[in-house]
Amino acid sequence: MTRVSAPETRVLVSGATGRMGRRVIEEAAARDDVRVVAGVSRDLSGEISGIPVEPAGEFGVVLAEYDPDVLVDFSVPEASREFVADCAEANVACVVGTTGFEADEFAEDEFAEGGEAALREASEQVPVLHASNFSRGIQALLRAVEGAVRDLPGYDVEITESHHRHKRDAPSGTANAILDRIESAGEFGGRVHGREGESLRESGEIGVHARRAGGIRGEHELLLANEHEELRLTHRAGSRAVFADGALDAAVWLAGRGAGRYDFSEVVAE
Ligand SMILES: NC(=O)C1=CN([C@@H]2O[C@H](COP(=O)(O)OP(=O)(O)OC[C@H]3O[C@@H](n4cnc5c(N)ncnc54)[C@H](O)[C@@H]3O)[C@@H](O)[C@H]2O)C=CC1
Numbered sequence: 219m220t221r222v223s224a225p226e227t228r229v230l231v232s233g234a235t236g237r238m239g240r241r242v243i244e245e246a247a248a249r250d251d252v253r254v255v256a257g258v259s260r261d262l263s264g265e266i267s268g269i270p271v272e273p274a275g276e277f278g279v280v281l282a283e284y285d286p287d288v289l290v291d292f293s294v295p296e297a298s299r300e301f302v303a304d305c306a307e308a309n310v311a312c313v314v315g316t317t318g319f320e321a322d323e324f325a326e327d328e329f330a331e332g333g334e335a336a337l338r339e340a341s342e343q344v345p346v347l348h349a350s351n352f353s354r355g356i357q358a359l360l361r362a363v364e365g366a367v368r369d370l371p372g373y374d375v376e377i378t379e380s381h382h383r384h385k386r387d388a389p390s391g392t393a394n395a396i397l398d399r400i401e402s403a404g405e406f407g408g409r410v411h412g413r414e415g416e417s418l419r420e421s422g423e424i425g426v427h428a429r430r431a432g433g434i435r436g437e438h439e440l441l442l443a444n445e446h447e448e449l450r451l452t453h454r455a456g457s458r459a460v461f462a463d464g465a466l467d468a469a470v471w472l473a474g475r476g477a478g479r480y481d482f483s484e485v486v487a488e
């Protein structure tokens with residue numbers, strides 16, 4: 219019997235010269251379900267690991283020339299918005315990993331009123347999946363966070379995230395997603411970003427702390443504590459491969475779906 223294998227998903231990578239873009243290209247080379255047809259970058263025209271890299275300023279031309287099924291975007295919000303809008307016109311699905319959009323773009327329903335307009339608008343024409351973190355461990359953490367907050371009402375809640383010195387947005391997109399999950403699971407008074415000077419902790423506040431140092435790939439810790447006990451839920455990414463592979467899994471999963479918004483939890487559930 220002749221086995222017909224599923225066709226490869228054709229992927230275009232934006233932010234191709236960045237830490238994540240390069241990693242996506244490397245990880246894709248080791249898989250047989252995806253093929254990166256090209257990258258786009260504002261920094262370089264040429265190639266990375268044999269994959270052509272085209273100027274980001276000619277994104278529309280690149281879409282027409284390479285005819286990808288899915289865009290995988292790890293860039294910056296101001297570029298990402300443009301890429302996604304062009305993809306909607308060209309009927310190309312979008313997997314967006316970029317973080318640092320406006321604060322309320324990370325609400326549980328990030329496409330709701332006040333959310334990221336470019337993603338919401340594009341999702342009316344093509345499938346769009348945005349995730350602040352493509353690791354499966356973080357999906358498990360988000361579920362654990364919800365359970366812990368429900369089970370421990372009245373406990374003080376603090377989040378600490380640590381990333382490499384080059385990270386531009388703070389708190390991380392993942393920390394914002396954890397915050398949304400905490401607030402949907404319990405009654406809280408507000409977020410307090412860092413502390414200095416004299417101010418007593420108020421009950422119900424959520425402390426948020428961002429550290430930037432060296433090459434840390436990404437660590438997130440949720441601390442719940444009362445006078446008698448502490449619960450710490452920690453996720454540590456050991457390599458960017460975990461994010462790149464998750465984004466490629468999302469691209470394969472998203473290709474061929476109808477217009478709309480999708481969540482990485484749906485990819486993980488299958
Ligand atoms: N969702 C997830 O699992 C993950 C998300 N990220 C997010 O991905 C994004 C990129 O992270 P890194 O690769 O570390 O950043 P990076 O700084 O190494 O790369 C950014 C890329 O975007 C490009 N770029 C910057 N400004 C541009 C513009 N105006 N027009 C076109 N291209 C532009 C740069 O040339 C570069 O290729 C960040 O928002 C980061 O938080 C990072 C890791 C995992």
Ligand SMILES: O=C(O)C1=N[C@H](C(=O)O)C[C@H](O)C1
Nearest residue numbers: 317350351385390391392436
């Ligand atoms: O910039 C990074 O590196 C990362 N960014 C994402 C975020 O902002 O949460 C995901 C991961 O933590 C790495």
